[in-house]
Amino acid sequence: MGHIQLAANSGVLVSFGGRRVLVDGIYGKNRFFSPPLKEVQRAVFGMDSPYRDVDFLLFTHRHTDHFDAAYTDEYARNNRVRGIYVPRAGADPASFLEDRRPLPKAAEQGVLxxxxxxxxxxxxxxxWDDCAATYVPTRHLDVQTYAAVRHCAVLLSIGRVRLLFAADADWSPENRERFLALGPLTAVFITPLFLLHPDGRRLLEQIMPEQVVLYHLPFQRDDVTGLRAVAEKELARSNPFRLTALMEPGQMLDGIEPWR
Structure with a gap:
């Protein structure tokens, strides 16, 4: 039995068989998205929290709304984490929004x-066992602005369950080719902007996962751009695939068939 739970923004906690993986869950402040949950912050500093001692921390890229080097390093110092996986910082020191700072504590402990x-x-x-994470190099949305950042979609395979966290990937031909090469998918996690674009929608219709999940959304009180309205409009449309959204703190994702 397992479950999938939203922390905040694109931070998702996947729990199964007594193991836990947190994807993009330890990040910094960004004026367009909700700040990290207080429960996550408590875990960072070793205080009692449901997010203590997560086995693996996976990050899709180093943008500050997905990753914070100082907090992640502190988490490594105060928790029994088995591994932290993050793309290496790009070569451009002026890369917009990229957190290029080192993680000396995590490196010293051998988990980075x-x-x-x-x-x-x-x-x-x-x-471990029948679980693997596959990092798929992908082009970031608005590639003109973010070309310097190393961006990867992350495929988390757990037995028969295959979860693709697309993060900020766009719908470019090169991304389409890489996503289609992955084979059958249980769920694909995307931003509403991906689904809003006709090419993004066509790609999802080609992939036809069991479930498409909208995420990377601010909570209601923090929504300064109207992104939630975009998501709600897409949810109201007729779709050839099952479409759901993770929009509320602590929200659980239903309908992962092998785990029901």
Whole structure:
């Protein structure tokens, strides 16, 4: 039995068989998205919290609304984490919104893995038993602005369950080719902007996962851009795939068939 729970923004906690993986869950402040949950912050500093001692921390890229180096390093010092996987900082020191800071505490403990996947090749990382994380190099939305950041979608495979966290990936031809090559997917987690674009919708219709999940959304009190309204409009449309959203703190994702 397992479950999938929203922390905040694109931070998602996946729990199964007594193991836990947190994707993009320890990040910094961004005026367009909700700040990290207080429960996550408590865990960072070793205080009692449901987010203490997560086995693996996975990050799709180093933008500050997905990753914070100082908090992640502190988490490594105060928790029994088995591995931290994050793309290596890009070569451009002026890369917009990229947190390029080192993680010396995590490195000293031997749990830090900074990844440099080749442009055209996915990188598969065994976590334990029948669980693996595959880092898929992908183009970021608004590539003109964010070309310097190393961005990866993350495929988390747990037995028959295959969860693709697309993060800020766009719908470009190169991303379409890489996503289609992954094979059958249980759920794909995307931003509403991905689904809003006709090419993004067509790609999802080609992939046809069991479930498409909208995430990377601010909570109601923090929504200064109207992104939630975009998500709600998409949820109201007729879709050939099952469409749901993670929009509220602590919200659980239903309908993952092998885990029901």
């Amino acid at each position: 893995h900074e990844l440099s996947p080749e442009k055209e090749q996915a990188l598969s990382i065994p976590l």
